[in-house]
Amino acid sequence: xxxxxxxxxxxxxxxxxxxxxxxxxxxxxxxxxxxxxxxxxxxxxxxxxxxxxxxxxxxxxxxxxxxxxxxxxxxxxxxxxxxxxxxxxxxxxxxxxxxxxxxxxxxxxxxxxxxxxxxxxxxxxxxxxxxxxxxxxxxxxxxxxxxxxxxxxxxxxxxxxxxxxxxxxxxxxxxxxxxxxxxxxxxxxxxxxxxxxxxxxxxxxxxxxxxxxxxxxxxxxxxxxxxxxxxxxxxxxxxxxxxxxxxxxxxxxxxxxxxxxxxxxxxxxxxxxxxxxxxxx
Amino acid sequence: xxxxxxxxxxxxxxxxxxxxxxxxxxxxxxxxxxxxxxxxxxxxxxxxxxxxxxxxxxxxxxxxxxxxxxxxxxxxxxxxxxxxxxxxxxxxxxxxxxxxxxxxxxxxxxxxxxxxxxxxxxxxxxxxxxxxxxxxxxxxxxxxxxxxxxxxxxxxxxxxxxxxxxxxxxxxxxxxxxxxxxxxxxxxxxxxxxxxxxxxxxxxxxxxxxxxxxxxxxxxxxxxxxxxxxxxxxxxxxxxxxxxxxxxxxxxxxxxxxxxxxxxxxxxxxxxxxxxxxxxxxxxxxxxxxxxxxxxxxxxxxxx
Numbered sequence: 001x002x003x004x005x006x007x008x009x010x011x012x013x014x015x016x017x018x019x020x021x022x023x024x025x026x027x028x029x030x031x032x033x034x035x036x037x038x039x040x041x042x043x044x045x046x047x048x049x050x051x052x053x054x055x056x057x058x059x060x061x062x063x064x065x066x067x068x069x070x071x072x073x074x075x076x077x078x079x080x081x082x083x084x085x086x087x088x089x090x091x092x093x094x095x096x097x098x099x100x101x102x103x104x105x106x107x108x109x110x111x112x113x114x115x116x117x118x119x120x121x122x123x124x125x126x127x128x129x130x131x132x133x134x135x136x137x138x139x140x141x142x143x144x145x146x147x148x149x150x151x152x153x154x155x156x157x158x159x160x161x162x163x164x165x166x167x168x169x170x171x172x173x174x175x176x177x178x179x180x181x182x183x184x185x186x187x188x189x190x191x192x193x194x195x196x197x198x199x200x201x202x203x204x205x206x207x208x209x210x211x212x213x214x215x216x217x218x219x220x221x222x223x224x225x226x227x228x229x230x231x232x233x234x235x236x237x238x239x240x241x242x243x244x245x246x247x248x249x250x251x252x253x254x255x256x257x258x259x260x261x262x263x264x265x266x267x268x269x270x271x272x273x274x275x276x277x278x279x280x281x
Numbered sequence: 282x283x284x285x286x287x288x289x290x291x292x293x294x295x296x297x298x299x300x301x302x303x304x305x306x307x308x309x310x311x312x313x314x315x316x317x318x319x320x321x322x323x324x325x326x327x328x329x330x331x332x333x334x335x336x337x338x339x340x341x342x343x344x345x346x347x348x349x350x351x352x353x354x355x356x357x358x359x360x361x362x363x364x365x366x367x368x369x370x371x372x373x374x375x376x377x378x379x380x381x382x383x384x385x386x387x388x389x390x391x392x393x394x395x396x397x398x399x400x401x402x403x404x405x406x407x408x409x410x411x412x413x414x415x416x417x418x419x420x421x422x423x424x425x426x427x428x429x430x431x432x433x434x435x436x437x438x439x440x441x442x443x444x445x446x447x448x449x450x451x452x453x454x455x456x457x458x459x460x461x462x463x464x465x466x467x468x469x470x471x472x473x474x475x476x477x478x479x480x481x482x483x484x485x486x487x488x489x490x491x492x493x494x495x496x497x498x499x500x501x502x503x504x505x506x507x508x509x510x511x512x513x514x515x516x517x518x519x520x521x522x523x524x525x526x527x528x529x530x531x532x533x534x535x536x537x538x539x540x541x542x543x544x545x546x547x548x549x550x551x552x553x554x555x556x557x558x559x560x561x562x563x564x565x566x567x568x569x570x571x572x573x574x575x576x577x578x579x580x581x582x583x584x585x
Binding site: 052221222223 | 574575576577578579580581
């Protein structure tokens with residue numbers, strides 16, 4: 001799989017860069033028969049904090065960029081991912097997936113990106129309303145990005161799972177911090193795709209690490225506006241909802257599997273702003 | 282406070298600075314790890330050493346009053362935090378600030394002598410000092426004429442510092458060297474030695490108006506100058522790094538450095554200050570983080 005003869009180092013993706021975890025800890029990634037594949041980084045809560053700082057810095061500019069640009073960038077991710085299909089297939093096969101299934105997963109991820117790229121200038125029209133009011137005002141409501149969204153991906157962390165949670169939050173103008181699932185290698189290779197697709201630094205940040213260590217920190221952070229948790233564990237869900245109360249984060253709970261493509265996943269991380277505009281009598 | 286003015290020092294009496302050595306030693310202070318109670322007490326100490334600063338053309342009476350409130354009670358609801366050491370403003374805002382901090386321990390510092398460039402005749406610059414002191418400033422932050430220094434007119438710098446000290450009367454004098462414009466550590470060291478001999482109560486790195494502001498190595502050079510001056514004359518001189526210290530972690534590294542170079546005597550706001558505008562909130566956010574275990578958001582802290 002490689003000419004180097006040395007296993008690749010899988011680092012984190014924070015603020016457009018690939019730093020090692022500040023903690024120096026590793027996750028040993030093993031194949032289906034227990035063979036060593038690579039050392040990935042085991043992110044600490046400080047890495048998470050740094051990711052939120054990077055996301056916060058990026059969120060303003062990304063939210064203001066035009067729908068057209070956001071759509072183009074998502075489409076660009078799809079193009080680059082498509083061109084790197086073989087790399088992803090190799091990694092997935094090493095993880096124990098049959099080759100035809102691996103190819104299907106990459107194709108599904110590309111389709112998802114194209115799907116959400118298309119929504120970028122359409123969901124606003126779908127979710128906006130003109131409201132009848134009993135005064136001489138033109139009253140309308142329209143969606144705006146929440147800001148910084150943290151995402152706990154489905155446990156397995158396959159490529160379609162990862163893309164299905166990142167793309168809707170991202171196309172809605174949010175900056176995201178994602179905790180990848182067990183398939184750390186795919187997640188970081190996907191980060192390499194993001195890094196070469198004109199995605200502004202900090203708009204997507206990807207961490208690999210232990211879920212039980214990081215999920216509570218995700219829920220507690222005061223500078224996070226919303227959180228997506230893909231989990232079937234009632235206790236984990238309740239824990240997140242309790243911690244999220246402190247700064248009234250918006251929490252979206254989803255089952256532990258890929259999100260089916262839908263504009264309503266974009267709506268999960270939008271705030272609805274209503275405007276009262278006086279009109280002549 | 283009566284300060285004795287010492288004779289003009291010769292440049293050859295200031296030791297040459299080993300650039301690589303200073304930078305490596307400064308780097309080593311960053312490796313110290315402060316945790317739990319130690320971190321908390323260091324954060325609270327740093328808050329009491331703040332010169333909360335606003336030096337903008339857009340400063341208004343309202344903004345200065347607001348800032349004074351923040352200096353007196355940095356974390357409303359928690360009296361164990363603060364107050365800050367001083368507020369630092371332009372001379373025209375001194376009266377407003379003095380009135381706003383009345384009855385508190387917060388002092389009022391004014392920048393003067395044609396801050397930030399210092400490009401004006403000495404007579405007018407001294408007039409500015411007298412005006413600020415007359416308005417009630419407790420401390421004066423003066424700038425030296427870097428242009429003259431770089432031309433080699435060292436004596437003029439010594440004379441202007443001494444003249445400002447005299448114009449200050451009871452007010453304490455902080456001398457801004459603007460180290461980013463002095464280009465070498467040797468220059469910084471000599472400017473420090475000269476300012477202290479001429480009667481400076483504090484030496485300060487920067488105005489915050491040029492791209493290169495306070496750094497750990499340049500502060501280390503100045504701390505060493507203070508240490509040598511203290512050994513030789515027995516007079517303590519304060520240190521104020523200013524500009525570019527925007528986060529709590531960096532502030533704590535400065536405190537570690539002061540503690541290790543000058544010792545605990547300097548760890549009070551009589552002898553050490555931070556000149557900063559955005560550092561305050563980061564310190565407060567770190568204090569709240571220590572208390573609650575939650576990383577904080579700027580949304581929950583006042584911006585001015």
